[in-house]
Amino acid sequence: xxxxxxxxxxxxxxxASAGCERARYVETGSPExxxxxxxxxxxxxLKASSGMLESLAETGVLKTAKQKPAQLIIGxxxxxxxxxxxxxxxxxRMREQLVNSGQAAVxxxxxxxxxxxxxxxxxxxxKFLKGETSEPLPDPDFSLTGKITQVKRTAGNTKQATYxxxxxxTNLRSGLEAWTKTVDxxxxxxxxxxxx
Amino acid sequence: MKPxxxxxxxxxxxxxxxxxxxxxxSTRNRPADTAVDAKxxxxxxxxxxxxxxxxxxxxRTKGGPYEVQVDVENNGFEYRSFAYRFDWVDAAGNVLAxxxxxxxxxNVPAGGATVIRAVAPTDDAADFRLQIRRAxx
Numbered sequence: 514x515x516x517x518x519x520x521x522x523x524x525x526x527x528x529a530s531a532g533c534e535r536a537r538y539v540e541t542g543s544p545e546x547x548x549x550x551x552x553x554x555x556x557x558x559l560k561a562s563s564g565m566l567e568s569l570a571e572t573g574v575l576k577t578a579k580q581k582p583a584q585l586i587i588g589x590x591x592x593x594x595x596x597x598x599x600x601x602x603x604x605x606r607m608r609e610q611l612v613n614s615g616q617a618a619v620x621x622x623x624x625x626x627x628x629x630x631x632x633x634x635x636x637x638x639x640k641f642l643k644g645e646t647s648e649p650l651p652d653p654d655f656s657l658t659g660k661i662t663q664v665k666r667t668a669g670n671t672k673q674a675t676y677x678x679x680x681x682x683t684n685l686r687s688g689l690e691a692w693t694k695t696v697d698x699x700x701x702x703x704x705x706x707x708x709x
Numbered sequence: 710m711k712p713x714x715x716x717x718x719x720x721x722x723x724x725x726x727x728x729x730x731x732x733x734x735s736t737r738n739r740p741a742d743t744a745v746d747a748k749x750x751x752x753x754x755x756x757x758x759x760x761x762x763x764x765x766x767x768x769r770t771k772g773g774p775y776e777v778q779v780d781v782e783n784n785g786f787e788y789r790s791f792a793y794r795f796d797w798v799d800a801a802g803n804v805l806a807x808x809x810x811x812x813x814x815x816n817v818p819a820g821g822a823t824v825i826r827a828v829a830p831t832d833d834a835a836d837f838r839l840q841i842r843r844a845x846x
Contacts, residue, residue, distance in 0.1 A: 542811045544792035544842065559811040566809050567828035573772025610808040614831050708814075709790070709844040
């Protein structure tokens, strides 16, 4: 009688624990992560930034700049999808690699809406105080702009979404497009799922 | 008995050649000039049976860094999903920290092949390491 009760309680415990998954750490961007049909996932952003960086390295466009390393302005990158995320997740990863490896220097003090207003003020003041003998103001070679778009379709209960990341590098001396790249991601299913 | 066996074999073959199976045609009959020797440590026998790295090519890109291309064949009878990641190492064998070394998912139909590729983050990269993990389904 006691044995039967113990077995029964173990069975109940096993059934209860089978339905829940304990929280755990996974590698960021790992295929184990959650895959959302109707949203841009973090692994999609990592894949996009990787594809962009590979293309930049492959073409060697940054090596064609007048200045070494190439001076780069990060322009507007529009998120034209229904998925809410910060495009900085894409650009900061790219900047990290380009700047830290010495392939490019990002100008954060350029234009009417600079990324770092205080640094721009300090630079202007130095320029004014030292006059013509001062170091020249940043003279960027390229500007980076882009757009992220989506195309969504459904067939019955099945949903499909294609997210396209596109970036363009414009040569600021010629005004011409120096490099462009698109990275697509298509997801299909009827509900979000945990990866593998 | 014999026709029955032939019919059974044909039926089995038809069943195994499920929807999505592809036939591949290529003019390649020998390794490319840029093909390199590669060594695989097998931890997942099933993966090794169905997903095979057929050829590994490595060459310099126009921009300078190495590019690697790996032909992956699906010898199984099912559509296979898998994830892969390239890590790049310098001449001393140290892994180069890079935002390009991320897991990427792809899939290959039964009987088909796909090319997975990666470009090294800098000119300092001298070699690579590829990890592949298959989906359970």
